[in-house]
Amino acid sequence: MQEYTNTETISFEQLDELVLWINKIHGFNFTGYSRASLKRRVTRIMELRNLSLFDLKSLLVNDFNFLEEFIIEITVNVTEMFRDPTFYRALREKVLPYLASFQRIKVWNAGCSTGEELYSFAILLSLEKLYSRSFLYGTDINTYVLDIAKKGIYDLKQMKVYSENYVATGATGTLADFYTAEYDAATINHSLKKNTLFSVHNLVSDGVFNEFQLISCRNVLIYFNVELQKQVLNLFYESLCPFGFLCLGAKESMRDLDLLKKFKIVDKTENIYQKIA
Numbered sequence: 001m002q003e004y005t006n007t008e009t010i011s012f013e014q015l016d017e018l019v020l021w022i023n024k025i026h027g028f029n030f031t032g033y034s035r036a037s038l039k040r041r042v043t044r045i046m047e048l049r050n051l052s053l054f055d056l057k058s059l060l061v062n063d064f065n066f067l068e069e070f071i072i073e074i075t076v077n078v079t080e081m082f083r084d085p086t087f088y089r090a091l092r093e094k095v096l097p098y099l100a101s102f103q104r105i106k107v108w109n110a111g112c113s114t115g116e117e118l119y120s121f122a123i124l125l126s127l128e129k130l131y132s133r134s135f136l137y138g139t140d141i142n143t144y145v146l147d148i149a150k151k152g153i154y155d156l157k158q159m160k161v162y163s164e165n166y167v168a169t170g171a172t173g174t175l176a177d178f179y180t181a182e183y184d185a186a187t188i189n190h191s192l193k194k195n196t197l198f199s200v201h202n203l204v205s206d207g208v209f210n211e212f213q214l215i216s217c218r219n220v221l222i223y224f225n226v227e228l229q230k231q232v233l234n235l236f237y238e239s240l241c242p243f244g245f246l247c248l249g250a251k252e253s254m255r256d257l258d259l260l261k262k263f264k265i266v267d268k269t270e271n272i273y274q275k276i277a
Contacts, residue, residue: 106211
């Protein structure tokens with residue numbers, strides 16, 4: 001006998017209505033997200049929970065815990081320490097020597113998720129003796145992942161992969177120098193946390209909050225449509241100090257020609273740019 005299911009398929013028209021409805025009720029603006037990506041994630045939630053569209057809306061209004069889980073599922077991005085080692089090698093060779101000339105170094109990791117990338121930056125700055133005059137901001141729309149980032153405690157099994165990434169960057173020593181292992185958990189050293197701050201920031205609706213020497217937003221823009229990508233890139237431009245650096249993911253690039261004129265391409269493969277205008 002076939003099992004009964006309440007799950008419906010959601011059309012793009014229904015998805016657009018749901019996005020506007022969520023923005024009106026809860027203030028979360030997903031209008032600039034890639035519709036295809038958003039549809040996949042909403043459909044997955046409905047299938048896993050065996051929900052109709054009516055059920056989904058009802059839970060989003062009446063169940064705050066479900067709302068939090070929904071936001072997590074929609075916004076969370078996969079991350080790991082020293083992901084794409086060639087990027088960190090390029091950062092160490094082409095960016096950090098220039099940053100060393102600044103009296104203070106402020107780094108913004110936008111869409112930081114659970115914090116592995118921000119701690120990777122902290123380690124890199126520490127290796128170059130720059131951490132003491134650096135301050136790192138990690139922001140995300142998702143409060144759940146920010147709580148994990150603040151604690152800086154990760155599965156010890158994952159550290160094996162992270163350690164392989166670290167070695168591939170060409171950095172000296174081992175990743176184990178920067179965390180304490182206890183039972184099945186690895187805790188990032190306190191010395192790497194003292195100059196960090198994790199907080200909520202919405203790239204869609206929030207504005208400039210500081211002037212940075214380095215901004216990294218990797219594997220986030222691919223979930224946005226072209227208009228929102230342009231809006232966010234302009235936000236980054238306004239947030240950078242003169243000759244500051246912008247790092248985008250390998251699958252992302254700056255396509256807007258007017259904006260591109262304001263940057264110098266530092267590394268075409270790794271999509272690292274320097275503000276020149």
